[in-house]
Amino acid sequence: MEPTNLIPAVSCSGVTKAYGSGDTRTVALRGVDLEVRQGELLMLVGPSGCGKTTLISVMAGILDQDAGQCSLFGQDMKRLTPAQRTAFRGRRIGFVFQAFNLVPTLTVADNISLPLLINGSPRRQARERSIACLAEVGLAGREDAMPSELSGGQQQRVAIARALVHEPDLVVCDEPTSALDHTTGLAVMDMLKNLVVRGGRSLVIVTHDSRIFHYADTMAHMDDGRIESVRPGAATGEHS
């Protein structure tokens, strides 16, 4: 094991977060301690409203916690200026959303190339990388299609290609399979697990979908703003 691998991908301790103030104040996180190792697939499960989305938002540096500390690859996100944090996110994190969030007016290739363009890659190079990445998710030749011309499963595969095209170290997914049928969901999970974890990257997946639990190296159960338990997942045997 290389020494850098000892640094956890994500390390949260005592993270709290509340929304609103006064009567409408909702506490979403009540002191969360959680670690995600490099090369690990961690699944975050728990009842609706328990704070899963809030937690991965903090972990990915798109939401500020109220208290506690959260580091990504040893970097305390609170110590960065907003501009530095944005740039850090752009280089090292990939996102997959429940609602895909593909830009409907852009072609598949343009959608995939967004993270590269944001990081300053030249257009040509970004397009070539995108097309290669599209082939990796099994959609070779569809680069000039519009998102609306694809099925839900295909759109989520495009979204996965977009999350991976810039080779991030951490990929966070919020309910990546909940908009997909069972078979498509499994295919998408296979793809995610292969492309992310195989490359030594870390993957955090929020899900309700028990049919995909067996992909997890680690299962973190959440309830009411706290981590209740962290246990090895069904996939632990294969990967350790």
Place this chain on the structure above:
Amino acid sequence: MFHIALKMLFGDPGKYLGIITAIALSSVIMVQQPAMLVDMLSQTYGTISDISLPDIWVMDPGVKSVDDSKPIQDTQLYRVRGVRGVEWAVPFYKGMQKVRLENGESAMCQLVGLDDSTLIGGPAVMLKGRLADLHIPDGVIVDESGARGRLAKRACEECPPVPIGVGDILEFNDTRALVVGVARSTPSFMSQPVVFTTYSRAKTLALSERKMLSFVLAKAKQGEAPEAVARRISAETGLTAYSSEEFKQASLEHIVKHTNILVNIGFVVLIGFVVGTAVTGQIFYNFTLDNLRYFGVFKAMGASDRTLLGMILLQALLVGFVGFGFGAGATAAFMHATAGGPGPQAKLTWQLLLGSGGAVMFIVLLAAFISARKVLRLETAVVFKA
């Protein structure tokens, strides 16, 4: 990312065309209405603009605008000529007269009497005949819109009007006048027919008037400021004397003060402007809001505030330019197609295009800034909301 901003715009042609059309229509209102107003106002001093040779106008102190008439004594002409700094001075008559047409009907027209020897103050563009033909006995020149309009001949009530032309006869106060030419002149504010003749013939035609000298038109000597000479004329004669520019200003101020034109039309122009800007701003604002989610995604993916702002401004500039271009182009085409008809003629000046174009760009950019603020303040975490 800038080409991405443009692709987002063109990626939905229906919406893009909708935005462009809305901005174009607003631009039409914002160009055409002020053009009308500017033109109506400038017609209040059309006569002064048309008569370019003299640079000083001398008149009775009671005269408020070029459409006023309070004649002065003929002898005042000689007094003006005697003032230091005056190169030359000529008489000018302008008054409403009843003209009897060949079929016996009568109409009001504006009779203009020009200095017999120089014919200064005559129309610049002759369509038929020559200005010098006024020296033909009983000669008068009619303006084109009058010739086709109220002076036109009608064989009967229902018959189509036939424009009068060279050789036709008009009658003023039982005195015969022979049409020897047709001229083009800027339509006056009231758009009455204009009939030009010599000063001395005007005296015969306008029998009823005792004093005939409406204005003395003078020219300042080379090297003398017309304003300074005008002050000297006022001091020596007790009459009012203005330079041409001062007289335009005074005429305009008089009309604006004593009619409701500015209030009435200005109100319509203002409403057009407000509606135009509101629609334009709203449309672009909505476009950005529609894309709010995707701007949030870009932000999550690491796009800087500067990049996002640049993208939105680029989209705004593009729709602003294209929309205004179509709008102003359509207005110009419309004005060109309707030019030459009676009534006020809207004219596009570069100042007007600059003003309206500036307003359109300003409002689009303002809408862009307001919507950009929303994008920049956006909690990035919304991207996880389904």
